[in-house]
Amino acid sequence: QVQLQESGPGLVKPSETLSLTCTVSGGSIRNYFWSWIRQPPGRGLEWIGYIHNSGSTNYNPSLKSRVTMSVDTSKNQFSLKLSSVTAADTAVYYCAREPATETPHHFDSWGQGTLVTVSS
Amino acid sequence: DIVMTQSPDSLAVSLGERATINCKSSQTVLHNSNNKNYLAWYQQKPRQPPKVLIYWASTRESGVPDRFSGSGSETDFTLTISSLQAEDVAVYYCQQYFSSPYTFGQGTRLEI
Numbered sequence: 001q002v003q004l005q006e007s008g009p010g011l012v013k014p015s016e017t018l019s020l021t022c023t024v025s026g027g028s029i030r031n032y033f034w035s036w037i038r039q040p041p042g043r044g045l046e047w048i049g050y051i052h053n054s055g056s057t058n059y060n061p062s063l064k065s066r067v068t069m070s071v072d073t074s075k076n077q078f079s080l081k082l083s084s085v086t087a088a089d090t091a092v093y094y095c096a097r098e099p100a101t102e103t104p105h106h107f108d109s110w111g112q113g114t115l116v117t118v119s120s
Numbered sequence: 121d122i123v124m125t126q127s128p129d130s131l132a133v134s135l136g137e138r139a140t141i142n143c144k145s146s147q148t149v150l151h152n153s154n155n156k157n158y159l160a161w162y163q164q165k166p167r168q169p170p171k172v173l174i175y176w177a178s179t180r181e182s183g184v185p186d187r188f189s190g191s192g193s194e195t196d197f198t199l200t201i202s203s204l205q206a207e208d209v210a211v212y213y214c215q216q217y218f219s220s221p222y223t224f225g226q227g228t229r230l231e232i
Binding site: 035044045046047049058060061062094096098103104105106107108110111112113 | 151154158160162168169170171172175181213215217218220221222223224225226227
């Protein structure tokens with residue numbers, strides 16, 4: 001049973017860069033697509049983008065100019081950086097897995113989520 | 121982007137009764153090459169991550185009670201809970217993974 005755990009600062013100042021890491025345990029990070037999804041307090045879900053263990057990425061165009069994802073297969077981790085944050089980026093950030101790669105899939109495993117607040 | 125619209129926004133159903141949630145996509149999510157609808161349903165309880173219930177529009181995830189079922193094709197989909205239990209109180213989301221960016225419905229809050 002794969003488990004995902006997000007980690008990173010819970011408070012980021014406006015205009016700075018949000019940085020989060022997702023650690024995958026109980027399974028390999030290889031041969032899957034790994035996504036970041038966020039949820040502002042009391043609101044719905046927004047897909048940020050995904051990364052494959054090969055390093056290939058696909059970002060939501062609405063955030064593409066500010067998003068960078070990376071993967072470290074030796075640590076079974078992948079990361080998110082979101083630059084120039086504003087209060088609108090305050091949200092619970094989830095990491096999640098698509099269970100296969102031959103075609104797009106649903107998200108079958110999710111982390112517990114981490115709340116990131118953007119405030120001075 | 122494919123826009124996913126759920127109805128209703130909120131729903132109150134008596135215990136043991138049927139609950140029905142609808143989801144409409146702005147474009148088809150049926151892939152002609154494999155005849156699959158790229159549509160999933162999730163359940164989210166307070167302070168928890170979403171949990172997948174249904175994928176490919178009608179395939180129940182392992183371990184999900186069989187009172188949950190999904191139906192529909194192309195642009196119109198339904199999640200049905202045949203006999204509502206107290207533990208089914210949650211917000212339910214549909215999601216399309218037919219094309220990038222993946223998008224979710226706005227959510228339907230289900231109450232007793």
